[in-house]
Amino acid sequence: MDNKCGNSAVRFCSAMFDPNLLGDPRVLMNLLAHERRQRAENQTRECRQTDITLEMRKNLAHWMLQVCELRLCEEEVFPLAMSYVRICLSSFPLHRDHLKLLGSTCLLLASKMRNKVQLHISILEYYTGGSVTCHQIREWEPFILNILHWDLEVIISHNFLDHMLERVFCSLEMRASLRKNAGSYATLCYTDCNLSKFAPSTITGVCISKAMQDFGFVVSPAEDLYTFLSALTDTTTDEFLACQAEMDSSLYVQMQ
Structure with missing residues (x-):
């Protein structure tokens, strides 16, 4: 904590990579095993989206990436959020009007997992142009967590x-x-x-x-x-x- 002229600011320090972990082949093997398990579980989800087109999903992805870039998020936030989105879209049918709500909620969860400071709900509401409200994101957060079975450690590239x-x-x-x-x-x-x-x-x-x-x-x-x-x-x-x-x-x- 830094306190100068009456102002408080929190300083964050990123963890250094442990060469012992990076050089240990067992760590990579465990990551691959975890990846295979998650992919096998996700392949059992067979929901077909009838109201969401590939173009809509592409536009959502670029919007989510833009939000992450504007807010200077850690590099893992966007791919993790997109992984949540893909699992959800393969789990339940979604109306196109709720697509940005899904993306906003997944960004919130991913920022809690991988960002130094989570994206505030009001910031997400702002970037949707008011099409998604803070109340809706709060309501959807436990819903998405249940869809993900509270397993937020999704393996990403x-x-x-x-x-x-x-x-x-x-x-x-x-x-x-x-x-x-x-x-x-x-x-x-x-x-x-x-x-x-x-x-x-x-x-x-x-x-x-x-x-x-x-x-x-x-x-x-x-x-x-x-x-x-x-x-x-x-x-x-x-x-x-x-x-x-x-x-x-x-x-x-x-x-x-």
């Missing part, structure tokens, strides 16, 4: 970034640059619902591969890199390449 980059042979300085670029790609992937069919760990591997290409990393033959990264995520090379093709297509569309 960003959970794997540092663990996988720890195993890439490069300098610490270069690793930091790769981390930044791969993290940006991973965030953009959560704006495209077509990529949700791939495991978060697979998406992470593809994002790291893309970042390495951006910085001119040459691995010859190229299949060696794909084999290495796909092995880290316990997936097949074909699945890795399919995810890469889907991501390249998504990024091309977004940059137009």
